[in-house]
Amino acid sequence: MDINEFLTFEVTGITNTILEYTRNHYIVAYANLLVKSAAEENYDVIEGCIKRLLEWYECRIEEIRVDKYIYNKAQHEKGVQLLREALEQVKCKNK
Numbered sequence: 001m002d003i004n005e006f007l008t009f010e011v012t013g014i015t016n017t018i019l020e021y022t023r024n025h026y027i028v029a030y031a032n033l034l035v036k037s038a039a040e041e042n043y044d045v046i047e048g049c050i051k052r053l054l055e056w057y058e059c060r061i062e063e064i065r066v067d068k069y070i071y072n073k074a075q076h077e078k079g080v081q082l083l084r085e086a087l088e089q090v091k092c093k094n095k
Helices: 003-021 025-040 043-066 073-094
Strands: none
Touching: 003 025, 003 043, 003 073, 025 043, 043 073
């Protein structure tokens, strides 16, 4: 998937999954900024948001995997994978 497909089809789903899980104001701000930057095609900001969201996810994904109250684990796993792929794509776009 290229970065434009990610921005068009995946950003809203990923950010909604994140926003459903956390109330961390920084993460909420990064998720909202990712949506805004995707609409504006601001690739520098998109890259920064993705990096920050991935850093947060990497600290939380094990917690998510074992929490019996989280019903959408597969969506979080998909989100992490898509963010990783998108980060590589946006890095190429920013070169």
